[in-house]
Amino acid sequence: MDGGDSVAGAMxxxxxxxxAWATRLWLLAAGLFSGVxxxxxxxxxxxxLLLAAAMVVVMLALFxxxxxxxxxxxxxxxxxxxxxxxxxxxxxxxxxxxxxxxxLDKGGRVVFSNSAMxxxxxxxxxxxxxxxxxRAPALLAAVERTTATGEALSVELSFPVPIERHFTAHxxxxxxxxxxxVVLMHDLxxxxxxxxxxxxxxxxxxxELRTPxxxxxxxxxxxxxxxxxxxxxxxxxxxxxxxxxARMRRLINDLLSLTRVELNEHVPPSTPVDVVALLRxxxxxxxxxxxxxxxxxxxxxxxDVPHITGERDELAQVFQNLIHNAIxxxxxxxxxxxxxxxxAAAADEQVLAVAIRDDGEGIPRAAVPRLTxxxxxxxxxxxxxxxxxxxxxxxVKHIVNRHHGRLQIRSEAGAGSTFTVFLPLKAAESATVTExx
Numbered sequence: 340m341d342g343g344d345s346v347a348g349a350m351x352x353x354x355x356x357x358x359a360w361a362t363r364l365w366l367l368a369a370g371l372f373s374g375v376x377x378x379x380x381x382x383x384x385x386x387x388l389l390l391a392a393a394m395v396v397v398m399l400a401l402f403x404x405x406x407x408x409x410x411x412x413x414x415x416x417x418x419x420x421x422x423x424x425x426x427x428x429x430x431x432x433x434x435x436x437x438x439x440x441x442x443l444d445k446g447g448r449v450v451f452s453n454s455a456m457x458x459x460x461x462x463x464x465x466x467x468x469x470x471x472x473x474r475a476p477a478l479l480a481a482v483e484r485t486t487a488t489g490e491a492l493s494v495e496l497s498f499p500v501p502i503e504r505h506f507t508a509h510x511x512x513x514x515x516x517x518x519x520x521v522v523l524m525h526d527l528x529x530x531x532x533x534x535x536x537x538x539x540x541x542x543x544x545x546x547e548l549r550t551p552x553x554x555x556x557x558x559x560x561x562x563x564x565x566x567x568x569x570x571x572x573x574x575x576x577x578x579x580x581x582x583x584x585a586r587m588r589r590l591i592n593d594l595l596s597l598t599r600v601e602l603n604e605h606v607p608p609s610t611p612v613d614v615v616a617l618l619r620x621x622x623x624x625x626x627x628x629x630x631x632x633x634x635x636x637x638x639x640x641x642x643d644v645p646h647i648t649g650e651r652d653e654l655a656q657v658f659q660n661l662i663h664n665a666i667x668x669x670x671x672x673x674x675x676x677x678x679x680x681x682x683a684a685a686a687d688e689q690v691l692a693v694a695i696r697d698d699g700e701g702i703p704r705a706a707v708p709r710l711t712x713x714x715x716x717x718x719x720x721x722x723x724x725x726x727x728x729x730x731x732x733x734x735v736k737h738i739v740n741r742h743h744g745r746l747q748i749r750s751e752a753g754a755g756s757t758f759t760v761f762l763p764l765k766a767a768e769s770a771t772v773t774e775x776x
Contacts, residue, residue, distance in 0.1 A: 439506075441522040443469055445486055450519060459504075459524075469522075478508055478522070485510040486520045496524070505531045536713075543714035547590050547728065551583035586728075593730040597713075600653065600737040608650040608742060614691060614762070615640050617651065618677060621658045625666060633672045636662070640679040647691055647762050653738045654762075660731045661695045661758050667727070669697035669755070682761075689764040690744075696757040702750040710748060711736040735760075 430451065433440055439456035441449055449472060452464050464472045470479055473496075481492045491511045498504045505527040513519045558576040566572040622636050629636050665675040676696045681689075702710070702717055709715045714729035716722040722729065739746045743763055750756035 436523075438526065439524040441469065441472070443482065443486070443520040443522065445518045445520075447482060447486065447520075456524070481508070481510050482520060482522065485512050486518065489514070489518075495527070504528045540713055543729070544590075544594065547714065548587060551587045554583045555580050590728045590730075593728045593734065596656070597730055597734050597737065600734055600741065604737055604741045606741070608648060608653075610648070610650065611646040612649040612651050612654055613646050614654065614693065615644050615679060617655050618658055618679070618693065621655065621662055622677070624659065625662050628663070629666050629675070632666055632669075634666050634669060634675055635673075636666075636675045636677065638677045641681070644679055644681070644691070645764055647742075647764050649742050649762065650738075653741070657735050657738050657760060658693065658695075660735055661760070664731065665695050665697040665699075665756075665758075668721075669699035673698045690761045691764055692759055692761050694757055694759040696755060698755045701752045701754045701756055703752045704750075707748055707750055711746070 433442070433451060434453050436453055437455060439459050440451075440453045441456055442451040444450050447469050449464050449467055449469060452460070452472075457464070460472050469482055473479075475494075475496045475498075477494045478496055481494045484490060485492050489512045491509070493507055493509050496506045496508055498506075506524045507527055509523045509525070511521050513521075558580050562573055562576055566576070618638060618640070622638055626636065662675065662677065669675060674697070676694075678694045678696075680692045680694070682692050706717045710717075711732045713733045716727065716729050736746055739760060739762075745761040747759040747761065748756070749759075
């Protein structure tokens with residue numbers, strides 16, 4: 340728009356404003372005239388004239404109020420927050436952004452931080468320099484460059500404490516004075532953890548498969564060579580090869596089982612399951628193993644245990660896995676106790692608890708939090724000797740997650756271990772929690 344158009348527009352606005360005020364004056368004069376006439380005439384008509392004058396005055400007041408509302412800017416659009424000069428509407432919008440966000444003035448001081456950023460850095464950051472809020476050299480260098488040149492940048496940040504977290508920070512600057520630098524941070528922690536988990540999984544899985552494959556290949560070469568006609572060596576090597584092949588088979592089966600459980604973890608089960616019957620079946624299936632280890636299994640269940648909502652095969656896998664571990668890693672000639680109970684719970688949560696306890700060596704406290712990690716073993720040599728794959732408790736954790744349950748692990752070195760599974764009696768929507776104590 341050129342200068343002539345601007346002047347013409349201003350003149351048109353002035354004319355409109357003048358007409359509006361003329362209309363208001365005429366209405367006000369009419370109201371005053373009606374009121375005076377009502378006083379002079381008197382009689383019955385005075386009441387009607389007085390009412391008419393009042394109506395005119397009210398209409399005038401409403402009209403003028405509406406005009407003021409139309410011409411007064413919204414606080415959010417133009418009104419500034421007295422705390423930092425940021426328009427209130429922008430504060431409301433930025434406050435609800437799910438990612439951490441900072442606004443910095445040209446001196447690098449914080450003009451605004453939203454709730455996500457305050458959760459990351461703590462409150463009270465406004466008016467502080469960004470270096471006092473986020474101590475990250477890469478970010479500070481990017482802020483300085485973006486503020487000076489207006490160049491949009493992205494940098495990656497990591498915060499090791501109190502919990503390791505990873506972010507990518509996107510920086511940009513407003514185009515007009517007063518310049519503001521926007522720092523928007525996107526959380527990459529879940530992505531980084533998934534990448535690390537996948538890398539660890541591939542490394543561990545390949546290692547677990549490589550060892551038995553190398554043993555089998557070596558024995559095959561030996562049997563093809565100088566041990567071709569050695570019947571005793573052939574028998575011994577074939578037995579070892581059978582053990583290693585069984586180990587690979589267990590590993591592959593556990594990998595497939597873990598994959599199936601993870602794929603269905605978000606699908607809640609919907610069929611009734613008799614937990615007591617599952618436990619009795621598990622005890623019967625594992626009794627030969629217990630007898631070979633001279634371990635006594637004791638199952639204690641109360642009367643009238645209600646059914647739960649679950650997946651029968653998956654829960655059978657949970658209980659067999661935990662009982663199997665208790666037998667393998669318990670004390671030779673010891674005991675395994677299995678108890679079912681209905682612990683007191685909140686009014687909106689009724690649970691069934693299954694506790695499996697052994698009297699073995701127990702687990703060091705430092706190792707307890709890692710027990711449900713894939714391929715984690717407290718004693719690698721002993722686990723392999725017992726035929727473990729390092730995936731059993733990871734499978735248990737994911738199955739319990741699918742059932743909206745809770746896995747509690749209590750153990751101390753030299754005092755045995757207790758694994759307790761809490762399962763809701765009805766379908767639940769709450770998130771699963773694993774307690775490692």
